[in-house]
Amino acid sequence: MAASSEIAHRELDGTDAEVLVYSYYRDAELRGSNLLYRLLRILKDDASQIALSEHLCDETRHAWLWTERIQELGKAPVPITDGYQVRIGKRCGVPRHPVDLLALTVVVEQRALKRYQEHLKRADTPDRTLEVLRSVSKDEGWHIDWVRQKAREIASAEGSPERYDEAVERYRAIDKEVWEELEGIERSWTEPR
Numbered sequence: 001m002a003a004s005s006e007i008a009h010r011e012l013d014g015t016d017a018e019v020l021v022y023s024y025y026r027d028a029e030l031r032g033s034n035l036l037y038r039l040l041r042i043l044k045d046d047a048s049q050i051a052l053s054e055h056l057c058d059e060t061r062h063a064w065l066w067t068e069r070i071q072e073l074g075k076a077p078v079p080i081t082d083g084y085q086v087r088i089g090k091r092c093g094v095p096r097h098p099v100d101l102l103a104l105t106v107v108v109e110q111r112a113l114k115r116y117q118e119h120l121k122r123a124d125t126p127d128r129t130l131e132v133l134r135s136v137s138k139d140e141g142w143h144i145d146w147v148r149q150k151a152r153e154i155a156s157a158e159g160s161p162e163r164y165d166e167a168v169e170r171y172r173a174i175d176k177e178v179w180e181e182l183e184g185i186e187r188s189w190t191e192p193r
């Protein structure tokens with residue numbers, strides 16, 4: 001299968017469209033794991049190291065579940081070069097301050113959860129895909145909670161508790177722009193013609 005940008009410009013059959021959407025999900029999970037590796041190097045306290053290890057384990061499992069789902073369709077994952085995280089990165093780079101990095105993680109986790117919840121509501125979704133969507137969604141709640149709590153704790157300890165909310169607001173605006181682009185692209189693959 002060709003790269004995603006080429007595929008977007010030609011007609012897709014149903015399986016190709018499914019594989020492409022799952023490849024975008026997989027890409028977001030893998031690139032989200034990259035943010036966690038950065039956090040592992042920055043947050044040295046015991047609780048963060050433990051939470052990050054479990055969190056990373058979840059995200060790589062999510063990437064595997066999408067890979068497995070793609071394999072079940074007799075295909076391989078499509079390399080994604082213009083996915084959600086790449087578009088986010090082009091707009092805001094990778095934050096250096098831990099509070100900013102944690103705030104960005106919260107925003108991208110919330111987007112993943114919304115994307116999966118929206119997909120769960122689609123009428124024609126195959127049972128196996130529903131199973132994967134439910135499995136990946138159930139982990140996102142604790143991911144968001146612990147990352148948000150840690151960000152607030154660091155921001156308060158540094159005497160600037162407002163830093164977290166300001167960062168979330170900044171990244172939400174970027175996420176909204178990126179999502180408006182991607183939602184239209186995804187819809188063009190999956191809507192009946």
Ligand SMILES: [Fe+2]
Pocket residue numbers: 029058059062112136
């Ligand atoms: Fe995930």
Ligand SMILES: [Fe+2]
Pocket residue numbers: 059109112139140143
């Ligand atoms: Fe997550």
